[in-house]
Amino acid sequence: MEKKEIVDILEEMGTLLELQGANPFKSRAFHNASRALEGFTGDLPAAVQSGAIREVKGIGEGIAKVIGDLVTAGRSRDYEDARKGIPAGVLDMLRIQGLGPKRIRLLHQKLKITSIDALEKAAKDGRLAKLEGFGKKTEENILTNIEALRKRSDKSLFPVAEEAASRMLAALKDVKGILRTSVAGSLRRRKEVIGDVDLLVSATDASRQNIMKQFVSHPDVERVIGQGDTKSTVMLRQGISCDLRIVSDQEFPFALNYFTGSKEHNVEMRTRARRLGLSLNEYAFTAVEEKGKKKTKIPAVRSEEDLYKALGLAYVPPELREMMGEFEAAGEHRLPKLLEPGDLRGTLHCHTTYSDGLHTLEQMAGAAKDLGWEYLGIADHSKAAAYAGGLSADAVGKQVRAIDAFNEKADGFTVFKGTECDILTDGTLDWPEKVLSLFDYVVISVHSQFRMSEAEMTKRVVTALRHPRVTMLGHPTGRLLLSRDPYPIDMMQVIQVAAEYGKAIEINAHPMRLDLDWRLCKHAKESGVKIFINPDAHSMDGLRDTFYGVGIARKGWLTQADVVNAWSTADVRNYLKQSKK
DNA sequence: GCCGTTTTCGGCCCGACTGTTTTCAGTCG
Numbered sequence: 380m381e382k383k384e385i386v387d388i389l390e391e392m393g394t395l396l397e398l399q400g401a402n403p404f405k406s407r408a409f410h411n412a413s414r415a416l417e418g419f420t421g422d423l424p425a426a427v428q429s430g431a432i433r434e435v436k437g438i439g440e441g442i443a444k445v446i447g448d449l450v451t452a453g454r455s456r457d458y459e460d461a462r463k464g465i466p467a468g469v470l471d472m473l474r475i476q477g478l479g480p481k482r483i484r485l486l487h488q489k490l491k492i493t494s495i496d497a498l499e500k501a502a503k504d505g506r507l508a509k510l511e512g513f514g515k516k517t518e519e520n521i522l523t524n525i526e527a528l529r530k531r532s533d534k535s536l537f538p539v540a541e542e543a544a545s546r547m548l549a550a551l552k553d554v555k556g557i558l559r560t561s562v563a564g565s566l567r568r569r570k571e572v573i574g575d576v577d578l579l580v581s582a583t584d585a586s587r588q589n590i591m592k593q594f595v596s597h598p599d600v601e602r603v604i605g606q607g608d609t610k611s612t613v614m615l616r617q618g619i620s621c622d623l624r625i626v627s628d629q630e631f632p633f634a635l636n637y638f639t640g641s642k643e644h645n646v647e648m649r650t651r652a653r654r655l656g657l658s659l660n661e662y663a664f665t666a667v668e669e670k671g672k673k674k675t676k677i678p679a680v681r682s683e684e685d686l687y688k689a690l691g692l693a694y695v696p697p698e699l700r701e702m703m704g705e706f707e708a709a710g711e712h713r714l715p716k717l718l719e720p721g722d723l724r725g726t727l728h729c730h731t732t733y734s735d736g737l738h739t740l741e742q743m744a745g746a747a748k749d750l751g752w753e754y755l756g757i758a759d760h761s762k763a764a765a766y767a768g769g770l771s772a773d774a775v776g777k778q779v780r781a782i783d784a785f786n787e788k789a790d791g792f793t794v795f796k797g798t799e800c801d802i803l804t805d806g807t808l809d810w811p812e813k814v815l816s817l818f819d820y821v822v823i824s825v826h827s828q829f830r831m832s833e834a835e836m837t838k839r840v841v842t843a844l845r846h847p848r849v850t851m852l853g854h855p856t857g858r859l860l861l862s863r864d865p866y867p868i869d870m871m872q873v874i875q876v877a878a879e880y881g882k883a884i885e886i887n888a889h890p891m892r893l894d895l896d897w898r899l900c901k902h903a904k905e906s907g908v909k910i911f912i913n914p915d916a917h918s919m920d921g922l923r924d925t926f927y928g929v930g931i932a933r934k935g936w937l938t939q940a941d942v943v944n945a946w947s948t949a950d951v952r953n954y955l956k957q958s959k960k
Numbered sequence: 961g962c963c964g965t966t967t968t969c970g971g972c973c974c975g976a977c978t979g980t981t982t983t984c985a986g987t988c989g
Contacts, residue, residue, distance in 0.1 A: 404971080411962080440962090477978090477986090513979090827976070
């Protein structure tokens with residue numbers, strides 16, 4: 380069994396223990412061990428074999444045995460025991476905001492509720508309010524939050540959908556008869572939230588049946604919803620619906636364009652074709668017969684580039700196909716040269732073991748180097764973020780000295796000294812001037828009191844953003860996608876203030892956030908606000924999340940010049956210096 | 961269950977908020 384699966388199982392075991400009302404410290408131990416294992420970077424089977432796994436802090440005798448069983452046998456008795464007596468639906472209820480293990484346990488025991496549906500019914504019948512510790516308000520909140528959960532559960536985050544899609548495509552690649560493959564749909568356009576995964580292949584007619592057979596029998600397929608020669612639909616175990624369409628190779632560019640969308644973009648494509656005397660659909664161009672006019676010659680199309688060229692347009696990258704001005708720009712050949720993943724040279728908002736990160740400063744810097752980067756910025760939490768191991772002022776001093784010492788030895792690699800400083804309720808910062816002056820840069824963000832009104836929250840953030848020591852606003856919309864709603868904030872006003880005061884804004888690329896949607900991104904760019912793509916990384920692996928942010932940056936029309944991560948170390952240093960008055 | 965001992969037991973991160981209570985438990989970040 381793979382490390383990632385074991386990390387998930389340990390996490391689940393911790394949760395199951397909570398639901399069983401076990402010693403809270405015991406369940407905590409499982410959660411801790413899960414995190415500890417996540418941070419383990421060595422060869423897991425070897426470490427299990429040699430017993431070295433016990434040296435990982437947080438993994439002791441008992442949990443080492445669970446890990447060992449899972450690595451070698453793929454199953455664990457302890458895990459199976461933990462699952463006994465807890466129906467899957469009970470675990471599911473944890474996804475409802477405001478419901479934790481204690482109350483779910485009570486619901487399970489007193490009302491025999493074992494699913495979200497049963498919970499909803501009980502709430503509607505008014506049976507919850509009668510339960511000890513529950514009341515009318517709680518009952519209403521639960522109903523509201525069930526509704527909210529339902530609304531988002533048919534959507535997946537981009538990183539989850541991308542992972543699922545690439546697993547399916549990888550398996551198809553070597554099937555005989557397949558000529559070209561691609562993802563399509565909103566995933567190809569790199570929207571942050573994906574409805575379902577669309578895959579497209581071109582293939583020989585004779586191979587279609589076999590390709591579909593391979594597709595529906597992929598190990599990730601939970602059930603087959605429909606299976607035909609040109610289109611099949613399956614439900615993946617990740618909870619994502621996935622379509623595969625097969626077309627001829629000649630049709631491929633047309634189908635790819637059509638199924639990539641967006642719908643509005645497609646409408647404009649067809650309208651433009653019409654003006655040239657052509658009809659466009661998902662398979663081909665056809666000439667339109669018009670009285671007194673010569674029939675238009677059908678242009679040869681082998682690729683999407685040809686298709687755009689035939690309409691007198693520059694190739695429009697999928698990310699820009701949202702009817703945000705891409706046709707005008709493509710017609711005048713002034714589409715921007717979008718940021719590429721390879722343009723990144725570093726990132727500035729990462730955590731280390733000084734606060735709630737899993738890896739040390741040296742490990743994080745090493746991982747950044749391995750990605751081919753030139754610099755890394757460390758921004759651990761400030762003291763108010765106690766739950767996230769926020770630093771004391773003393774610890775800041777220690778970390779700053781450690782980074783200075785590291786930089787003296789590091790050859791050609793730079794670690795910048797930063798902080799993720801909490802914005803307190805009144806808009807003041809969590810660090811006094813004396814501490815702020817120690818950093819190369821200051822990221823500010825909201826971690827408390829999310830339920831302010833939009834006006835209050837905006838005032839709070841804008842007040843903090845104006846502070847002379849502040850470099851950039853971190854996770855600006857506070858959105859934890861699909862897990863909770865963003866906090867209310869008037870981003871237009873925030874962007875205006877950022878522009879006025881020369882402050883930057885962060886695209887938080889942490890997969891649970893994917894903050895600052897592309898429309899705001901585009902608006903920020905047009906206002907002259909610089910953007911940082913930050914992974915909010917809590918581990919070495921987490922640094923890779925920066926690349927998810929590139930997708931949002933591209934959708935926001937951002938180029939190398941707009942994104943500070945693409946600048947040289949010297950330019951970044953200058954930028955940080957001049958922004959820090 | 962894990963850790964770290966002044967090693968074989970005692971402590972394990974915490975502040976804010978909400979809704980329930982009438983002094984606090986549960987949840988969240």
